[in-house]
């Protein structure tokens with residue numbers, strides 16, 4: 001089913017329900033074209049005779065329900081065809097969710113709220129994308145809730161967000177990110193501040209529910225929640241918290257029977273917990289690979305993607321013009337806490353950061369909180385969405401200014417900044 005066609009690449013002929021999997025080598029690009037038949041990538045349909053380009057490190061699967069021919073050119077690390085995929089089970093899952101949406105429509109109820117869970121590298125993000133694509137392709141308007149603070153598909157790392165899906169994901173660039181609701185978490189693992197993580201999960205759930213009340217299509221479309229791969233201890237508790245905050249109806253557990261049994265035991269009986277196999281195609285990603293894709297996500301935020309370049313601005317910001325906070329004071333022993341204060345309070349406390357050299361390269365969220373109201377209500381800052389991000393590229397303590405990289409020209413839209421643990425070195 002495979003043949004070389006000279007300089008133009010390698011041709012793969014797939015029968016129905018087969019999948020072509022390939023990875024792009026570091027520093028390389030791979031071009032792909034659908035020659036005949038129908039094919040899709042993670043639920044987005046391919047156009048015939050269009051050249052798709054995938055960058056270094058991409059891990060792609062072209063699946064076909066009916067058969068198709070594909071040509072690949074460029075340096076792939078691996079490329080092979082598999083007949084063994086869980087796609088039929090995934091499609092059935094979509095069909096069941098669609099049935100729930102139809103029922104919701106009839107009964108004037110809300111559509112399915114689905115939480116996708118599993119350890120790292122089981123294809124959680126991929127199945128979310130697939131289910132959202134299938135839903136939007138049949139005319140639904142589902143919401144993606146992104147709780148994976150390490151590898152967010154919606155915004156920069158260290159954030160938690162919700163995005164209303166209005167069209168299928170672009171094959172190369174993913175979902176179009178217009179007007180997402182984004183909250184600042186500040187680091188790449190929920191464990192850094194689990195109280196904040198749970199609180200922001202609740203905030204997102206509340207916003208989503210409010211939207212459902214005024215938007216019937218959003219309500220019927222329901223949501224697909226992508227979670228972190230941390231499924232033990234507090235990570236597990238965070239999943240249980242999320243299920244209750246969003247009042248999920250369905251939990252899809254990928255690949256881990258133990259987690260499946262635990263959730264079946266701990267969630268209310270009306271929640272449908274479903275165990276699904278992971279795809280053999282899902283590729284394990286190393287620490288470096290994860291770091292690279294986090295970096296890439298930040299780079300994309302400032303510079304755009306191949307087809308849409310952005311031109312970020314660099315300018316100086318006076319220390320005296322901004323207020324920088326970190327969320328969460330270092331935890332101290334219970335016995336040392338002031339009377340009436342709990343460990344929760346320290347994790348959700350806003351700690352002023354005095355600007356200095358250490359700020360260099362940190363990513364800062366620009367809070368949407370009203371500059372006037374700020375200071376009065378720290379709770380307000382915690383619960384306000386973010387309106388953008390900047391990176392500190394240089395600090396001049398003498399002059400009391402920092403140089404920042406910003407998507408928009410000066411001045412900053414707001415003056416309350418939240419510091420992330422995450423750094424970005426701008427090599428452009």
Ligand code: ATP
Nearest residue numbers: 059060061120121122123124125126229281282283
């Ligand atoms: P995380 O641990 O970050 O939460 P995850 O469980 O969400 O990971 P994904 O990001 O969905 O996993 O998948 C991991 C990688 O495997 C991605 O690069 C994805 O593109 C790739 N992948 C997923 N399914 C397939 C497949 N069937 N064939 C080839 N590659 C795939």
